[in-house]
Amino acid sequence: MGKERLVVIGAGMASGRVLEHLTEAAPDAFDITLFNAEPRGNYNRIMLSPVLAGDQTYADIVTHDEGWYAERSIATRFGEKVLEIDREAKVVVGENGHVPYDKLIFGTGSNPFMIPLPGHDLEGVIAYRDLEDTECMMDLKAGQKCVVIGGGLLGLEAAAGMAARGVDVTVVHIMGHLMERQLDEAAGYLLRKSLEDKGITIKLQANSKEIVGEDGKVCALMLDDGTELPCELLVMAVGIRPNVALAQAAGLAVGNGIHVDDQMCTSDADVFAVGECVEHQGAIFGLVAPLYDQAKVLAQSLLGEEAAFVQKSLSTKLKVTGCDLFSAGDFADGEGREDIVFRDPSRGVYKRLVIEENRLVGAVMYGDTADGSWYFGLIRDGTDIEEMRETLIFGPAYQGGDTADPLSAVAALPLDAEICGCNGVCKGTVVEAIEGGAGDLGAVRATTKASASCGTCTGLVEQLLQVTLGDDFEMPTAQPVCGCTDHTHEDVRRLIKTMPLKSQEAVWQELGWSTRNGCHVCRPAINFYLLADWPLDYQDDPQSRFINERKHANIQKDGTFSVVPRMWGGITNPTELRAIADAADKYKVPTVKVTGGQRIDLLGVKGEDLPAIWADLNKAGLVSGHAYSKGLRTVKTCVGTDHCRFGTQDSTGLGIKLEQALWGSWTPHKVKLGVSGCPRNCAEATCKDVGIICVDSGYQVGVAGAAGMDVKETERLIDVATEAEAIDVTVAFVQLYRENAKYLDRPYKWVAKVGLDWVKERINDLDERARLIEAFELSQSIYRKDPWAEHAAEKAERYQPLADLTLEAAE
Amino acid sequence: MSWIDIGSIDDVPLRGARKLKTRLGCVAVFRTDTEEVFAASNTCPHKGGPLAEGIVHGQSVTCPLHNWVFDLNTGQAQGEDGQIATYPVRVDAGRILIDGTALAARSAA
Secondary structure, eight states: OOOEEEEEEOOSSSHHHHHHHHHHHOTSSSSEEEESSSOOOOOOOGGGHHHHHHHSSSHHHHHSSSSHHTTTOOOEEOOOOOEEEETTTEEEEEEEEEEEEEEEEEEOOEOOOOOTTTTTSSEEEEEESSHHHHHHHOOOOOOEHHHHHHOHHHHHHHHHHHTTTEEEEEEESSEEEEEETTTOOOOOOOHHHHHHHTTEEEEOOOEEEEEEEEETEEEEEETTOOOOOOEEEEEHHHHHHHHHHHHHHOOOOOOSSSSSOOSSOOTTTEEESSSTTBBBBTTOOSSSHHHHHHHHHHHHHHHHHOOOOOOOOEEOOOOTTTEEEEEEEEEOTTTTEEEEEEEEEETTTTEEEEEEETTEEEEESSSSSSSSSHHHHHHTTTTTTTGHHHHHHGOGGGGGOOSOOHHHHHSOOOTEEEEEETTTTTTHHHHHHHHOOSSSSSHHHHOOOSSSSSSHHHHHEEEEEEHHGGSSSSSTTOOOOTOOOOOOOHHHHHHHTTTOOOHHEEEEEEETOOOSSOOTTTTHHHHHHHHOOOOOOOOOOGSSHHHHHHHHHEOOOTSOEEBBOOGGGGGGOHHHHHHHHHHHTTTTSSSSOOOOOOOEEEEEEOGGGGHHHHHHHHHOOOBOOOSSBBBBBEEEEHHHHHHOOOOOOOHHHHHHHHHHTTTOOOOSSSSEEEEEESTOOOTOGSSSEEEEEEEEEEEEEOOHHHHHHHEEEEEEEEEEESSHHHHHHHHHHHHHHHHOOOOOOOOOHHHHHHHHHHHHHHHHHHHHHHHHHHHHHHHHHHSSSOOHHHHHHGGGGGGGGSSSOHHHOOO | OEEEEEEGGGGGGGTTEEEEEEETEEEEEEEOOTEEEHHHHHHHHOOOOOOOGHHHHHHHEOOOTOHHHHHHTOOBBTTTOOOOOOOOOOEEEEEEEEEEEHHHHHGOO
16 A cells, blocks of 8 residues: 555646656556546547548557556446546545545546537537548548638638548638737638638638537538538538546636646645636637647646646647648737748748847748748747848848857757647756667657657757757768768769769679678668669679569568569450459469459469469560569550540550550569549549650650659659650650659659759750650660569579478488 | 588578578578578567578578668678577588588577
């Protein structure tokens, strides 16, 4: 015994942080019981917006899983409501029984405020508060309609998240501009414009009158000017109210929230409260930073340490991709207040600083928020800015004798400046971790959680590493190829061309490789660079290729392989299909699957059988589909003018021609093409490395799309009138990519580095285009061959075991 | 020791490997760029990847499934808690000879 009994009601972000502090500082001080009405533990509620937008999953935002509570011997009672608290007997009464306490913490959070409009209780009317609400929004399909009431932080994040999923979203806001508590009118206007660019309809000064339903389900929102906005889901995001019912019933002092003092203690000395349910000096709290401050103070108070919660001014950022805004302090007009305003309409940049008696009291920034935390520091510290007033608007880089070194700004930040908003981590914590041995980004993430959620502060954390460690930390701008060399991919590529180096041995020797013959990371890259740059001089090295390319099939998790024959442009015929079916039977292929690129995949072929199955497929005229290669994979097509009533050109024919021109070419990463016969885009050409859309006037060639680790639409490279030109441009683009990209960068990553304009310039230069095509054809004269036929005929024995000792051992 | 002839050194690709079937599972036979020959278990202790299909570099091999790197002298995985069994092997007049006694004892490993 001797342990105090601590009961916590509510597993939210604030109480979660209290438990972290307590169990870290004094693991054995308390017997802890945790109640939560939601049937789960703690997750990072502010990251629901990225979950909704599809940037993260629920699993990513869980902060404390079952194991976490178990390790700390915290008794969890999830999904159980607390019915009442008997302060006389010091007992919490739950649905499943009593729990006595010595100390009690309220972390009951807040309830979303629902405007009592007629119809507010219809099915399909939700708040934006928890995982269930988020899931409701995620269930909406593209094209469905949703109305969001509330143009504040939460409402806009909900709207942007749904719009990103293709939902038709209308935001209804009662005020004259968006986020009026954080932004002035000008910034509100810019924000509105960029949200409208994302396809969101914004209705300002709009009064909701009634929610219209049909069969008990919401079908529209009616405004008081008679406008009817049809919708299948209505989200109310108009604010929160502290959840005080339980505390009130227990007889604690309650105003808007549960009254607490600086130590987070309520009117009962053994009862504490933390988070959104509290009222401290008349204020209630909805942002995460003060919640974490409270949590720390509460943990210290419980452990008998001196601590006091002090309200600080707050800064806000909106978690909407492409809307960069920052707001801090107070920016209302007032006597004695002066504004400094900076506008650059063409860049969509707006900054406004509010100054009172030579001190910065407020800052609003839109479009360029890089200096936000510096301004926030000036506001919070009440720094005298008289000396730097003339250049204040240009940010920290222009102050005093400092050069434009971005590090000086980070170095100048005070230790309590917040670095990571998601996890409430300040500079001091990060620096302490670095000084304690966390020498890289991963280690800082692991020890402090800074930059471990949305990641927008990653750059700052890296700069702190640089400031703290100095020369011991190398900024990750120039990553060497691997541990065998200090050179970057870009340097190695340049040196191979200029020195020139025409063999792997020359590369190891001349560039000072630290290993005998490289490793599994650099060898495939160097092998590719050499064969791309010197197709006639360099001999391809199969032993520097990953197993898939060495054996011309995809290795599967059980060591078997998958075999994909080429089907030009996705076209096949009964003879080929029969040959595939026969091969599947003969080699006992367990799975036959159609791939995402319109080819047939034979999965589960034994390594020894590969040459034999290839020989059989070759006999029917099928060749390797290179489904395993860093090379041309597939050209996906629709049926174009042949059969489709919308098709504008022979998209299948073009797909076949492209595949026949490009097959067998090796590239820095796999390359996939698509050709769609019309903008309906049945071949999904707009998310390919090269995607061609046929239109009446010709061919729109787009490049740098992606549908893998990242999803990205293609960017228009060029519009051409003829099929021949479309093929030329595609070949030239692929060759440009072969000549310049870093190994394992797909075209979209490479284009992002060099810039689409640079690529356009090269392709539009007709001399350069011709040179690229010629260089590609030269390479193809060596490499356009069917590896299956070659291996089946000449190297089949290499696929067999070296020897079979099973018989000898039995003798 | 009982040396068993399992083939010519030229049957194994330079900086490559071939697998050897035994009654107790497959062994991988490696040939480095300087004509050294090594023999070790073909099975990665991580997820069972076939090491004979890996990239051979220096005196190491990288598993083709998830890039665990093994030292062919000791069988120790680099930076990981894992090891593969290694077997005595030598080259005599261009023939690769492996120690049958060690192979037969591998069930104990």
